Amino acid sequence: MSDVTVPPAPEGLPYVSVVVPVHNDTARLRLCLQALAAQDYPADRFEVWVVDNNSDDDPRPALPEDERFQLLRERRRGSYAARNRALPHARGEVFAFTDSDCLPHPDWLSSGVRALLREPRPDAVGGAIRIFFDHGTVPTSGPEHFEAINEFRQRKYVEEWSFAATANLFVDAPVLSRLGGFDATLQSGGDLDFGTRLGRAGGRLIYDDDTVVDHPARSTWRELGRKTVRVANGIADRSAHLGRRDALARAVNEGSGAVTIWLKVWRRNEPAPRRAVEKVRYAAAFAYVRLLRTGVHLGRFTRGR
Template sequence: MYTSFVSVMIPVFNDSERLELCLQALENQTYSKTLYELIVVDNASEEDIKSLVSQFSQAKLTYESQPGSYVARNQGISIAKGEILAFTDSDCIPASDWIEKGVKNLLSTPNCGLVAGRIDFFFKNPEKLTPVELYENIEMPFNQELNVQETHFGVTANLFTFKHVIDNVGSFDEKLKSGGDREWGERVFQAGYKQIYADDTCVKHPARNSFSQLYKRTARFEGGKYDLMMRTKTSSFELVISMLYALIPPFGNAYKAWNNSKLNGTSQKIKFILVIFFIRYVIIIERMRLYLGGNSRRD
């Protein structure tokens, strides 16, 4: 029986419908209700988040006006009571034993800095995937085990850590709107903490199913990359090279897709390749916008 108090951070921006499903799952955990709290951070939503959160006994609401999920998570951390901090997203559905398994893995690993749990996609219609769902399922899965092993981080859709680790290495970089979990994870690794992947600590995450959703995700990722480049004072020459590289048509990726054994039939291959070219189009548009003085997007 574990006795550690856990604070679960959930940033939200205009996502009340999916937040309700998330809170329902978190309200009914195997972990003792006296040992955890849910901190919902309203990141300047236009929807009525307060009324929704008030329906859940484990949840409390706080507010962050500065756009960005990482600054919102930091706001949650600032009022958290727990010695263990857990992170998920408003569109995720944690398993009923998510907190229990996350705590077990964290406490059973000496000098543990973070636990990155499994993230499974779910689809609107598993029997008929859209082109975007097909692409995400094959090309963009949340491979947390690979994240931990190769790049030393876990995405904040499913992450556990100790409050004392945050105190030691610092909280998330509030200037970043994407990639802040990776930047923070690298700090944890550099500080000498152990990082583990936990397959039994699971949340479900909806796959993006439309080109508009994919546009937003790609644009946000490009913004995160750009913000990191600006922090490292990337030269104008490097920015030009980056732009020129983006202008090269992704024929190589298309060829690999055509020969990908995971794609069944000509129809799936064509849909997949269409998404490849769409993503490259978004990258070009976003890099031009950012390099000409635009700001990174929040969603």
């Protein structure tokens, strides 16, 4: 973190450093930064660090003409390396993380800080991530149905799996410093790794439903496929030490899920859309994801990694 100190505000509000990694997403980054510029948190109590992670396009046009918004570049591939790039430059007593495709609500910073100052004091806060769709308020494509049911379940992540997605995460700066930031070697799953290390260090993570960002659903098969392969490779990387037998077991489990979803989707107690055509779309997307994961784990098995 930066050695430059920030004088305390009269109202006692901590200075916040917002970190936003970006890769080839200038159009949505502009909307994200506009939402950050419109925060109801005092303007002199936060800064925004945008970290370009080897984009082909130039993100500079997306930055507001505002000295609080600064651009850094990180050549190492991966959003976690990009987030770490901002840490030595930032002045915040609190770090707030979101993504370039997210739209923070106007009170996002205020709510996140309020949750972080709640007694007994947590060390980190995971806020709500609400999915929106290309065409209105309901999903239409198979990938959208899949994301609406299976992705960004932040409350579950925090309360059952002890981590928070970095699309909406607040962390006390001293805690982040002690943990050494994120694992920059990971392409996916760095949020889970951070939450695990936080828990092992005795840190406390809470969920706050009032700290909200909106996140677009992946609406195309290509978008869903790219994310699936990235996440599956991250899981395979983190479990590589378990050997080929584990890789094969994961492949079998994923392949089984691709088949059984076509039966489960019709059961009343299973999360699924209501209409038959929507069930088929959802099942197709679910099976697609599971088959892609199967391929990743089989690849690791055959290569003996």
